[in-house]
Amino acid sequence: MMSALKRHAILILLSLLPAVGAAATPEGGSRDRPNVLFIVCDDLKPLLGCYGASWIHSPHIDRLAAQGTVFTANYCQVALCAPTRFSLLTGMRPDRTGVYLNPDRPQDLLRTRFPDLVTLPQHFKNHGYVTHPLHKVFDGRTVDAGHDAVSWTVPYGPWELAPGDPPAPGGYQDPETKARLREARSAGERPVGPATEACDVVDDAYHDGGLARTAAKRLREFTQTGRPFFLAVGFVKPHLPFVAPTVHWLRYERESIPLAPFQDLPRGSPHDLAFYGNSGEVRDYADVPGSVPLPAGFQRELIHGYAACVTYIDAQVGLLMRTLEECGVAGNTVVCLWGDHGWHLGEHGHWGKLTNYEDAARVPLIVSAPGVGRGRRVGAVTESLDVFPTLCELAGLPAPAHVEGVSLVPLMRGTAERSRDAALTQACHGRGPQATMGWSVRTPRHRYIEWRSADLSGDPPVFGERPHAVELYDYESDPEERENLAARPEFGTVLAEHQSILARLLPQRPADGGAARDGIHAGMPVP
Structure with a gap:
């Protein structure tokens, strides 16, 4: 019987054959246009050398950053996998897509809600690019089995792992862990593995190493087609569990790893840790202590694991960069590397995502483009939503009319100092009619967060007429978000300014009825 890998290889060959030797491509495309290598890393916060984390070993990503533009104040739309990827790849905010949470079950939300919408890779496909996804680009729970098949010329398929026993569910390679998981399944129990694993195996014995080697193979194939390519590579690390080959763990001395300096919620926070799930994501693993x-x-073990996974992914990025150079296309390839959202490593006492705080909302974005922005660092506020129009401009393509982001190319060229006044991130807690939605406005100095009731049982959702709690932080005087300033009278003007920004960004949101004037601060009840 033919293996899945062999069947997929035949599909790739068939999809590429018509294009071999083609000088012109559909809708005016040309092989002179730059290629695009689109790399997304799951749960990656800006814990990288090029973002100032000097203790992190990330030489290949740092080299990419030196060759391109680093956006140091970039923010995701939602600190959760499905909605933030959905927004970036469609070019629309969550309040337009209606995707706020990870779905309870896999369903083709994209084509059910937007049957004719053109996604980022589909737009490149329509302009003659070879497009292909590897692993988690979209969140698989929001698209069809083909990872939104209409977006790709080369179909979604498997990746190659090193010879030997494949990883267990969760990505584990340790033989003892695998045996325990098998025993649990045989007993009808839910198999639960540890939060971390260091195993003395080659990189491609784990999924992301195999993914990188398959991506390198695709790069070699696509450079022979005579057409530009858009290769999307979705690495799953540093997402939990923190599993990586031992060699990457050995880059760090655990006792020297820094812990989060502030591990409490801000003074005046309208919520407790239970609102944020009591770090349920990490507590779902078998070896995580129950104490709070x-x-x-154990904090150092978790941070050590996260750092090892970052270094592991960095090695895979290095492989892809070398492959571009070996294929002779590095000088004509746009490389875009981004994290889908951040992750709290103990900051505010939280281990996980889905907050509107800096550690969850701020994400790395690095764009290296031929002849544009080499070695530039941009401190202006940007959004992940801006990636779609930015890649379009770098490739010489018009951005579709529905795209809500703005191109960052003027910032990359140094011809503009800013592209927007603020970044908008939001977080939804709960489902159905009893949910809570929080919108966050991040300006260069401040963050304003507004919480309203949310009824998600219908389409469109219904939000409360007025906020029931607000938060305000000043990063110049309080970079660790130790105090919610919304209740302090001297910040009333700043509060009102940010509420006006939010009203401008989301005109469809119900008016707040003058929240700044009515004393709705820091979790105080609405009068």
């Missing part, structure tokens, strides 16, 4: 907060030793 986590013991310092």
Whole structure:
């Protein structure tokens, strides 16, 4: 019987054959247009050398950053996988897509809600590009089995792993862990593995190493077609569980790893840790202590694991960069590397995502483009939503009319100092009629967060007429978000300014009825 890999290889060959030797491509495309290598990393916060984390070993990503533009104040739309990827790849905010949470079950939300919408890779496909996804680009729970098949010329398919026993569910390679998981399944129990694993195996014994090697193979194939390519590579690390080959763990001395300096919620926070799930994402693993907060030793183990996964992914990025150079196309390829959202590593006492705080909302974005922005660092506020129009401009393509982001190319060229006044991130907690939605406005100095009731049982959702709580932070005087300033009278003007920005960004949101004037601060009840 033919293996899945062999069947997919035949599909790739068939999809590429018509294009071999083609000088012109559909809708005016040309092989002179730049290629695009689109790399997304799951749960990657800006914990990288090029973002100032000097203790992190990320030489290949740092080199990419030196060759391109680093956006140091970039923010995601939602600190959760499905909605933030949905927004970036469609070019629309969550309040337009209606995707706020990870779906309870896989369903083709994209084509059910937007049957004719053109996605980012589909737009490149329509202009003659070879387009292909590897692993988690969209969140698979929001698209069809082909990873939104209409977006790709080369179909979604498997990646190659090193010879030997494949990873267990969760990506584990340790033989003892695999045996325990098998025993649990045989007993009809839910198999639960540890939060971390260091195993002395080659990189492609784990999924992301195999993914990188398959991506390198695709790069070699696509450079022979005579057409530009858009290759999307979705690495799953540093998402939990923090599993990586031992060699990457050995880059760090655990006792020297820094812990989060502030591990409490801000003074005046309208919520407690239960609102944020009591770090349920990490507590879902078998070896995580039940105490609150986590013991310092275990905190260091988790951060060590996250750092090892970052270094592991960095090695895979290095492989892809070398492959571009070996194929002779590095000088004509746009490389875009981004994290889908951040992740709290103990900051505010939280281990996980889905907050509107800086550690969850701020994400790395690095764009390296031929002849544009080499070695530039942009501190202006940007959004992940801006990636779609930015890649379009770099490739010489018009951005579709529905796209809500703005191109960052003027910032890359140094011809503009800013592209927007503020970044908008939001977080939804709960489902159905009893949910809570929080919108966050991040300006260069401040963050304003507004919380309203949300009824998600209908389409469109219904939000409360007025906020029931607000938060305000000043990053110049309080970079660790230690105090919610919304209740302090001297910040009334700043509060009102940010509420006006939010009203401008989301004109469809119900008016707040003068929240700044009515004393709705820091979780105080609405009068």
